[in-house]
């Protein structure tokens with residue numbers, strides 16, 4: 184049985200006891216998938232998995248508090264589920280997890296950069312193990328999976344769901360490299376260059392908060408301090424400085440909690456490389472607390488606890 | 502009036518206009534195209550793809566200062582400084598759906614009784630030099646909402662790509678004035694080629710969908726929250742769809758403290774956000790994302806057309822579909838309401 188068929192039959196076995204199971208289906212064109220809320224066996228027929236199933240469905244879980252639901256997760260998504268459990272934001276008893284062993288997903292941005300015409304003109308997509316054969320505006324291009332793989336997949340250390348009730352597929356190998364050239368190039372820049380970069384890049388942010396709402400760990404949502412009116416913490420002026428201020432808030436509120444799923448960057452409609460900030464913060468957390476969010480059910484996020492003496496923080500050393 | 506302008510001269514036109522206009526034009530950063538304040542030396546990108554965000558900011562900027570309050574320590578009374586928009590603007594390289602967007606604002610911000618001077622001032626002082634589309638994207642449906650890929654409505658000049666330049670057609674006296682500049686030459690036979698291209702693009706869009714039953718059928722579903730919950734299940738309640746949209750005109754007003762001084766600003770707001778209808782008492786009539794999605798779809802395809810001669814408050818640009826992080830398709834939602842049977 185294919186991975187998809189095995190998954191379908193596993194979901195079918197549990198569907199009766201669940202409010203719904205969240206997976207993916209084909210979206211508005213052949214190049215896009217979209218989340219699917221499976222309630223009936225007829226819905227189940229529409230389920231898909233594979234390189235277009237980019238969305239981290241863990242982002243929906245907190246909205247179903249008190250209801251028993253199922254969710255399909257890739258390796259990276261499973262880290263968000265663990266982190267949500269560690270923070271007591273969801274209950275394990277209310278959740279049936281269908282874990283995937285994942286071959287990686289695409290970056291729509293890389294596809295856009297590689298195609299001879301805008302992906303909006305897509306006519307056909309043929310998915311194989313090597314990559315995607317895409318016809319746009321009458322021209323066909325073969326894109327190799329290695330070239331269009333999402334950045335997070337290039338360095339993925341947990342391709343197999345770390346937590347699941349049913350694990351589907353054969354175990355995949357983790358990526359051999361843990362560093363990304365784009366990150367290293369950026370961090371090698373001087374402060375002045377970094378400042379100029381964000382000044383320019385943040386001028387296209389429209390403060391739509393797609394980054395915030397796509398984030399599985401951004402659980403304040405409707406009560407975010409960025410939109411509170413009284414007090415008015417953050418100006419609604421969409422100047423680069425205020426836009427960047429919001430990103431600083433997001434990054435610091437995610438310190439030690441960010442599972443590096445990349446959803447913030449994927450969701451951004453104007454392609455702001457938000458992961459440059461998240462990866463940097465995660466590296467600091469790793470260095471100081473030896474902590475990687477969402478990798479262990481027993482761990483406590485470092486900022487949700489405290490030690491009188493932190494081993495790696497020299498309190499009086501500065 | 503019909504003229505021709507080469508691609509090189511179009512850039513020169515943008516540069517010349519930038520001397521005494523605020524010019525908004527599509528500019529690429531990598532493979533991201535957005536409308537930017539165009540300055541001489543920048544490269545126009547009219548063709549690689551449609552700009553991610555609509556050209557709405559041309560007539561309705563995301564942040565508008567409504568007034569400033571100045572106070573110095575010697576004066577007792579603070580001084581109120583008016584900041585009505587000054588100067589002239591040009592939007593180059595928007596698409597027909599961009600140019601049409603502002604028309605949906607007119608019956609709301611320019612009524613007999615209520616006049617939004619900030620919007621009207623910009624509306625009056627902004628020239629639209631629009632590019633007709635060559636072919637539709639999978640998300641385009643302008644032809645189903647009373648428009649099309651070469652619709653000149655709302656534009657002062659409509660450009661159609663022919664060979665190494667554009668056939669330029671003036672739609673208004675302001676457009677004619679620009680076409681008189683020496684950067685333009687006679688169009689000659691190229692006009693016919695432009696007609697053929699416009700017709701081809703329209704043909705590629707296929708049959709339009711008939712939305713005429715949408716206002717009534719959406720209203721009939723108003724109290725059916727199960728329907729809206731199912732439609733909204735995957736929505737993450739961000740504001741991307743409304744901020745992309747050329748027709749979404751809602752705003753917020755806040756006061757910013759600037760030390761001794763302050764400013765009152767209005768900024769884009771969106772009905773997908775929880776705070777949009779949050780009342781002072783804490784009560785929120787649209788407490789869930791399903792209520793809010795119902796408003797976005799209902800406003801565009803039912804309440805607005807009911808008030809304004811059947812015109813849909815949607816230009817069919819498809820941006821809310823392709824830029825939605827979870828791929829919510831407004832066409833499917835309206836269709837589901839139209840096809841619904843008890």
Ligand code: SF4
Pocket residue numbers: 387388389390391392393394395450451452453454455457
């Ligand atoms: S998703 Fe992008 S445009 Fe929207 S608020 Fe976040 S960074 Fe800004």
Ligand code: SF4
Pocket residue numbers: 397398399400401437440441442443444445446447448461
């Ligand atoms: S901040 Fe970004 S990468 Fe980190 S958990 Fe949130 S969406 Fe994922």
Ligand code: SF4
Pocket residue numbers: 735736737738739740741742743773824825826827828829
């Ligand atoms: S429809 Fe899409 S873009 Fe709009 S609020 Fe919902 S998730 Fe965000």
Ligand code: SF4
Pocket residue numbers: 742745746747748749801814815816817818819820821822831
């Ligand atoms: S509702 Fe969507 S398709 Fe219609 S004009 Fe707005 S963004 Fe474009």
